[in-house]
Amino acid sequence: xxxxxxxxxxxxxxxxxxxxxxxxxxxxxxxxxxxxxxxxxxxxxxxxxxxxxxxxxxxxxxxxxxxxxxxxxxxxxxxxxxxxxxxxxxxxxxxxxxxxxxxxxxxxxxxxxxxxxxxxxxxxxxxxxxxxxxxxxxxxxxxxxxxxxxxxxxxxxxxxxxxxxxxxxxxxxxxxxxxxxxxxxxxxxxxxxxxxxxxxxxxxxxxxxxxxxxxxxxxxxxxxxxxxxxxxxxxxxxxxxxxxxxxxxxxxxxxxxxxxxxxxxxxxxxxxxxxxxxxxxxxxxxxxxxxxxxxxxxxxxxxxxxxxxxxxxxxxxxxxxxxxxxxxxxxxxxxxxxxxxxxxxxxxxxxxxxxxxxxxxxxxxxxxxxxxxxxxxxxxxxxxxxxxxxxxxxxxxxxxxxxxxxxxxxxxxxxxxxxxxxxxxxxxxxxxxxxxxxxxxxxxxxxxxxxxxxxxxxxxxxxxxxxxxxxxxxxxxxxxxxxxxxxxxxxxxxxxxxxxxxxxxx
Amino acid sequence: xxxxxxxxxxxxxxxxxxxxxxxxxxxxxxxxxxxxxxxxxxxxxxxxxxxxxxxxxxxxxxxxxxxxxxxxxxxxxxxxxxxxxxxxxxxxxxxxxxxxxxxxxxxxxxxxxxxxxxxxxxxxxxxxxxxxxxxxxxxxxxxxxxxxxxxxxxxxxxxxxxxxxxxxxxxxxxxxxxxxxxxxxxxxxxxxxxxxxxxxxxxxxxxxxxxxxxxxxxxxxxxxxxxxxxxxxxxxxxxxxxxxxxxxxxxxxxxxxxxxxxxxxxxxxxxxxxxxxxxxxxxxxxxxxxxxxxxxxxxxxxxxxxxxxxxxxxxxxxxxxxxxx
Numbered sequence: 001x002x003x004x005x006x007x008x009x010x011x012x013x014x015x016x017x018x019x020x021x022x023x024x025x026x027x028x029x030x031x032x033x034x035x036x037x038x039x040x041x042x043x044x045x046x047x048x049x050x051x052x053x054x055x056x057x058x059x060x061x062x063x064x065x066x067x068x069x070x071x072x073x074x075x076x077x078x079x080x081x082x083x084x085x086x087x088x089x090x091x092x093x094x095x096x097x098x099x100x101x102x103x104x105x106x107x108x109x110x111x112x113x114x115x116x117x118x119x120x121x122x123x124x125x126x127x128x129x130x131x132x133x134x135x136x137x138x139x140x141x142x143x144x145x146x147x148x149x150x151x152x153x154x155x156x157x158x159x160x161x162x163x164x165x166x167x168x169x170x171x172x173x174x175x176x177x178x179x180x181x182x183x184x185x186x187x188x189x190x191x192x193x194x195x196x197x198x199x200x201x202x203x204x205x206x207x208x209x210x211x212x213x214x215x216x217x218x219x220x221x222x223x224x225x226x227x228x229x230x231x232x233x234x235x236x237x238x239x240x241x242x243x244x245x246x247x248x249x250x251x252x253x254x255x256x257x258x259x260x261x262x263x264x265x266x267x268x269x270x271x272x273x274x275x276x277x278x279x280x281x282x283x284x285x286x287x288x289x290x291x292x293x294x295x296x297x298x299x300x301x302x303x304x305x306x307x308x309x310x311x312x313x314x315x316x317x318x319x320x321x322x323x324x325x326x327x328x329x330x331x332x333x334x335x336x337x338x339x340x341x342x343x344x345x346x347x348x349x350x351x352x353x354x355x356x357x358x359x360x361x362x363x364x365x366x367x368x369x370x371x372x373x374x375x376x377x378x379x380x381x382x383x384x385x386x387x388x389x390x391x392x393x394x395x396x397x398x399x400x401x402x403x404x405x406x407x408x409x410x411x412x413x414x415x416x417x418x419x420x421x422x423x424x425x426x427x428x429x430x431x432x433x434x435x436x437x438x439x440x441x442x443x444x445x446x447x448x449x450x451x452x453x454x455x456x457x458x459x460x461x462x463x464x465x466x467x468x469x470x471x472x473x474x475x476x477x478x479x480x481x482x483x484x485x486x487x488x489x490x491x492x493x494x495x496x497x498x499x500x501x502x503x504x505x506x
Numbered sequence: 507x508x509x510x511x512x513x514x515x516x517x518x519x520x521x522x523x524x525x526x527x528x529x530x531x532x533x534x535x536x537x538x539x540x541x542x543x544x545x546x547x548x549x550x551x552x553x554x555x556x557x558x559x560x561x562x563x564x565x566x567x568x569x570x571x572x573x574x575x576x577x578x579x580x581x582x583x584x585x586x587x588x589x590x591x592x593x594x595x596x597x598x599x600x601x602x603x604x605x606x607x608x609x610x611x612x613x614x615x616x617x618x619x620x621x622x623x624x625x626x627x628x629x630x631x632x633x634x635x636x637x638x639x640x641x642x643x644x645x646x647x648x649x650x651x652x653x654x655x656x657x658x659x660x661x662x663x664x665x666x667x668x669x670x671x672x673x674x675x676x677x678x679x680x681x682x683x684x685x686x687x688x689x690x691x692x693x694x695x696x697x698x699x700x701x702x703x704x705x706x707x708x709x710x711x712x713x714x715x716x717x718x719x720x721x722x723x724x725x726x727x728x729x730x731x732x733x734x735x736x737x738x739x740x741x742x743x744x745x746x747x748x749x750x751x752x753x754x755x756x757x758x759x760x761x762x763x764x765x766x767x768x769x770x771x772x773x774x775x776x777x778x779x780x781x782x783x784x785x786x787x788x789x790x791x792x793x794x795x796x797x798x799x800x801x802x803x804x805x806x807x808x809x810x811x812x813x814x815x816x817x818x819x820x821x822x823x824x825x826x827x828x829x830x831x
Contacts (some may be wrong), residue, residue: 031805329720
């Protein structure tokens with residue numbers, strides 16, 4: 001079969017770095033081609049060359065019989081290539097219809113003048129929205145849509161422009177299980193119509209669910225392309241990471257034994273005024289990792305925000321080692337030994353104008369400050385010590401602690417944020433989706449760190465939407481539904497089916 | 507991936523030079539232009555004190571404005587706060603209050619003005635542009651009310667003598683006040699936790715909140731600093747003119763914002779340094795001084811000033827854009 005697009009011998013160098021080294025990649029009609037690799041392996045760079053954002057240093061791109069030494073965003077679109085980025089590029093202030101046709105409005109002649117053909121666009125929009133299964137009226141503002149629907153809107157936009165090749169960059173990161181099912185159904189439909197799909201994912205499970213062929217990149221080099229049916233997950237992980245990644249990260253003690261340990265942290269009857277979490281109570285024993293499962297919006301993150309004081313709570317008490325804490329803002333939480341790694345790293349995790357050192361010292365400086373955070377002097381010696389210690393302890397890959405955090409890979413940014421709370425000597429750490437968008441190798445490093453913290457007697461709470469990770473890390477798993485904690489399962493024996501059953505109420 | 511990457515030494519480019527010495531280069535360039543156009547305007551015994559005297563108010567206002575802009579906000583009321591505090595001090599002196607006490611009261615009045623701004627910004631949650639725009643109008647109005655729309659003059663000899671004196675014969679008292687304020691604020695931004703917190707807030711407000719930095723407390727602090735600086739500027743202005751006009755300070759917020767931006771402060775918050783702001787204030791002062799000695803028509807001065815501000819900021823924008831690539 002003639003490929004829709006063939007990229008041959010693509011090399012891309014940035015000043016001082018070879019981001020891609022002689023990569024070949026092709027996309028057949030009617031296939032889902034998975035593109036995998038650790039963060040920094042070159043997946044995004046390769047796709048940016050395909051979309052014309054970057055121009056390759058050498059190599060060629062062949063589409064529809066045309067041979068290019070480089071693409072521009074315009075030629076890329078003209079050749080039927082569309083990319084749906086992880087950070088969606090829909091415009092919230094416009095309607096679905098306007099988003100679908102943004103930049104390429106259909107026109108008709110009226111009195112010899114071109115005017116916008118709303119009727120024609122509406123017809124086409126209806127067909128396409130039908131195709132992707134987006135049931136909203138085309139005049140709905142995109143800002144009013146939920147994230148999964150925005151994603152569908154973006155795919156519809158690609159179809160409107162007549163895209164034959166659609167690149168999906170980690171499309172399922174913020175989707176629930178049923179939403180993932182819906183998206184995969186749509187992808188199978190598009191396959192039938194002869195579209196070629198490039199699918200970038202960190203979720204190993206998806207590779208065999210949806211992929212036809214799998215291409216592995218590692219450190220900017222081409223490892224190989226394999227039919228999905230002929231490689232196992234373990235093979236792929238070894239190819240990506242270059243080492244075996246062990247399966248589970250449980251405590252050595254059984255759950256019963258852990259339950260006999262003293263309670264180090266307790267939340268009682270946590271309720272928020274907006275009702276997103278109600279009467280949530282749980283206890284955390286020394287040495288255990290407590291997981292929180294549930295659908296997005298079931299109240300897990302909401303409970304954690306209330307405990308941490310980031311959002312006011314209506315009622316509820318929080319105890320650390322038997323002592324009640326008064327927390328009405330994160331400042332008070334930090335002062336009393338609680339830290340929170342937020343889900344949205346870029347938005348809530350670190351200051352983008354700060355170096356690793358400065359980001360790491362934020363929390364310990366606050367912890368030792370006076371007058372509500374206003375009082376106290378900077379202490380450069382301690383700051384340097386905290387940074388050096390954390391960079392070493394967490395093996396943060398940076399040129400020096402003075403490197404800007406924003407320039408690190410996702411996994412290393414997460415480690416900087418973790419370093420901030422370690423330097424503040426937090427007693428209890430809340431991890432909200434700690435491995436979101438992080439590659440397999442860094443994921444396991446983060447699990448190992450969490451386990452080490454638990455062994456050192458720190459409290460570890462872990463919110464995650466990835467059930468496989470909860471089931472391999474957490475000693476107990478609290479399952480949420482509709483703002484309430486429904487049940488607590490034992491991590492070693494629980495199954496995905498059990499969690500799904502409780503979290504969906506079926 | 508495992509081996510440690512060695513950071514390539516940044517090549518010396520125009521962009522890296524500009525980032526470090528851009529503001530100071532503009533300053534020197536202006537002096538050279540002025541020296542060529544009219545040598546006596548630079549090489550004379552009175553030129554330096556004159557430039558410093560002209561710059562003191564700009565520097566003080568820019569120092570306050572800097573903190574608002576550092577947070578990614580703005581304070582449009584610094585001009586009116588400057589005028590109002592100067593007027594309060596002037597009226598107190600005319601009413602027989604000892605001049606030192608009147609000056610302290612004027613500065614504290616500035617602090618209070620800043621606290622009002624901060625309170626409203628925190629309580630309403632509106633963008634500070636709106637709040638300080640409204641407050642600017644209120645403060646200018648209050649000035650007219652308390653002065654009955656008439657200039658106030660006739661101050662104690664002690665005040666006039668002190669404010670128009672020179673240290674070592676060339677350092678005007680106003681400039682000394684500005685430099686002391688700059689020194690204290692430089693210490694504050696680089697050595698204290700609260701100062702560091704402001705940079706974090708300017709870089710990412712929400713991340714700062716999740717790191718335990720209380721947004722409201724720091725916003726209040728910032729506007730109180732801004733108000734206090736405006737109060738100092740009001741006293742220096744009243745001293746320099748030896749009178750308090752009912753419209754004093756009008757338009758000064760533009761100079762304060764321009765000086766801050768020319769001084770290398772990012773309009774989006776989180777980036778900037780006090781020495782840059784001082785240089786920015788001096789640049790505005792030199793432009794004003796230069797146009798006066800070159801006999802440029804007063805109305806035309808505004809046109810030139812506006813154009814120069816745009817050129818300086820545009821240049822900075824393009825250079826920092828090309829250096830971030």
